[in-house]
Amino acid sequence: MGTAQPCSKWEKLIELAEKEGNKEKVLEFKEKLVECIVYTAQELIARGRSVDLDYAEELLKYGEDVGKRLGIGELDFHVNLLRNRISEKRERRRPKEVESKQ
Incomplete structure (x- = not known):
């Protein structure tokens, strides 16, 4: 999958609206x-x-970068919450991965 292609269109529209x-x-x-x-x-x-x-x-990561560049503080909040969810998912998976390797 490419990085953030489905969302980058909004970034372009923001830039266009700012110019206008x-x-x-x-x-x-x-x-x-x-x-x-x-x-x-x-x-x-x-x-x-x-x-x-x-x-x-x-x-x-894209969200964090674009959020800083465009001054969208709300995005930083969501990014941090979602990163925590990813960490939790990976932590729950680790014991299963260790068991399957034994």
């Missing part, structure tokens, strides 16, 4: 960007496969 001076659209597109990153990451975490968790981490 349309503050209402900027806000709307920032909300859509946050929703895209958060809901996509939640879906990947729910699947729980290693590849999905890896992609969720990539998506959250």
Whole structure:
């Protein structure tokens, strides 16, 4: 899977709205960007496969970077919560992985 392609369209729309001076659209597109990153990451975490968790981490890294660049503090909050969920999933899986290797 590519890094954050489904959500990067919102970033482009934000930049376009900023150039046009349309503050209402900027806000709307920032909300859509946050929703895209958060809901996509939640879906990947729910699947729980290693590849999905890896992609969720990539998506959250993108979210962290774009959040800082565009000044979306709310995104940082969600990124931290979702990273904790990924860690919890991986911790629960570890004992199973150790048992299967023995």
